Amino acid sequence: MLLINDLGAHSNALRNSIDAALSRVLARGWFVLGPEVMAFEEEFAQYLGVSKSVSLANGTDALELALRAVGIGRGDGVATVANAGMYTTTALLAIGADPFYIDVDPSSRTTTLAECERALDAGVKAIVVTHLYGTATPEIKQIAGLCASRKVPLIEDCAQAHGAKIDGKMVGSIGDISCFSFYPTKNLGALGDGGAIATNNAQLAETVGRLRQYGWSSKYEVALGGSRNSRLDEMQAAILREFLPLLDQWNARRREIARLYAATITNPAVQLPACDGENYVGHLYVIQTKQPANLRAYLKEKQIASEVHYPIPDYRQPVFNGKFADLRLPNTEQLACSILTLPCYPEMSDEQVYQVSEAVNSWQS
Numbered sequence: 001m002l003l004i005n006d007l008g009a010h011s012n013a014l015r016n017s018i019d020a021a022l023s024r025v026l027a028r029g030w031f032v033l034g035p036e037v038m039a040f041e042e043e044f045a046q047y048l049g050v051s052k053s054v055s056l057a058n059g060t061d062a063l064e065l066a067l068r069a070v071g072i073g074r075g076d077g078v079a080t081v082a083n084a085g086m087y088t089t090t091a092l093l094a095i096g097a098d099p100f101y102i103d104v105d106p107s108s109r110t111t112t113l114a115e116c117e118r119a120l121d122a123g124v125k126a127i128v129v130t131h132l133y134g135t136a137t138p139e140i141k142q143i144a145g146l147c148a149s150r151k152v153p154l155i156e157d158c159a160q161a162h163g164a165k166i167d168g169k170m171v172g173s174i175g176d177i178s179c180f181s182f183y184p185t186k187n188l189g190a191l192g193d194g195g196a197i198a199t200n201n202a203q204l205a206e207t208v209g210r211l212r213q214y215g216w217s218s219k220y221e222v223a224l225g226g227s228r229n230s231r232l233d234e235m236q237a238a239i240l241r242e243f244l245p246l247l248d249q250w251n252a253r254r255r256e257i258a259r260l261y262a263a264t265i266t267n268p269a270v271q272l273p274a275c276d277g278e279n280y281v282g283h284l285y286v287i288q289t290k291q292p293a294n295l296r297a298y299l300k301e302k303q304i305a306s307e308v309h310y311p312i313p314d315y316r317q318p319v320f321n322g323k324f325a326d327l328r329l330p331n332t333e334q335l336a337c338s339i340l341t342l343p344c345y346p347e348m349s350d351e352q353v354y355q356v357s358e359a360v361n362s363w364q365s
């Protein structure tokens with residue numbers, strides 16, 4: 001079976017550096033909030049071009065703690081897209097905040113300035129913009145300008161877009177605070193869970209630093225509500241330090257795979273994503289068709305895995321018990337019933353890409 005992602009190939013190719021990183025940590029005997037975490041936070045901030053990064057246990061905590069740090073609390077409205085797998089909504093529900101769902105552009109599959117303006121006019125207290133599938137939200141700079149003029153914090157969710165740039169500027173360096181996941185399948189993935197926030201605001205970084213460790217102002221003195229234990233461990237930090245210098249070359253290969261797909265998939269029943277250039281880092285290669293389930297089954301017969309990211313708009317999730325029954329976001333809904341993700345990962349060979357393209361081309365809808 002051709003997998004959607006091959007994490008074994010990914011980690012085996014780096015076995016020596018992983019072994020060295022783990023040995024370093026074992027020899028030191030310091031496993032939580034030690035020198036590897038501090039060094040990774042500095043190196044990651046430098047990579048992004050921001051002054052501070054605070055590492056965390058996962059990307060969902062990053063969203064929740066970032067929201068708490070900018071002051072979001074129970075009952076506050078927060079704008080978010082509904083096509084990004086429920087992660088921001090999960091963070092909002094944990095706080096008791098109210099999601100205000102905004103639609104996406106059908107081509108970029110990310111949100112727009114106009115939708116953010118609609119949310120601001122409705123009184124949201126913060127906006128979360130998700131750079132989905134590896135694509136930098138095209139209007140992110142204008143959205144940042146709008147949020148600044150309305151004095152509403154902008155949070156970037158970069159969990160699928162490590163290293164993507166817009167006009168030469170890294171995503172994650174544009175909003176007030178940005179959130180990353182290092183889940184193993186991410187463009188920069190650990191060998192377990194991990195996450196981080198990044199910001200140029202020292203106060204926000206300090207607040208997240210406290211929120212991730214019981215709300216301590218000093219050891220055993222708790223000053224901050226809404227806190228928890230959410231720390232990246234030394235082993236994952238050491239591994240991420242080995243991986244970070246390879247991120248750009250992995251992203252380049254992902255982009256190359258996307259270009260190969262674009263050059264070889266010719267089936268007229270399939271619509272290809274508009275993605276090229278440094279604003280796209282190939283996290284997921286997502287095509288569209290009128291019958292995605294049929295194509296998925298066909299690919300499976302041909303021993304090719306595919307996925308749907310994501311099948312259910314957040315506001316249609318059963319957890320809401322019909323609370324948003326009257327809400328319609330046409331582009332979000334149209335995407336949910338037409339998208340299909342093809343394999344795209346740095347270790348994929350050209351031959352494997354051609355194998356997928358041939359299978360897609362031979363499918364008759």
Ligand SMILES: Cc1ncc(COP(=O)(O)O)c(C=O)c1O
Binds near residue numbers: 087088
């Ligand atoms: C867009 C997006 N945001 C947030 C998350 C949450 O990250 P994590 O799984 O590390 O909690 C993910 C990934 O899972 C994601 O894809």
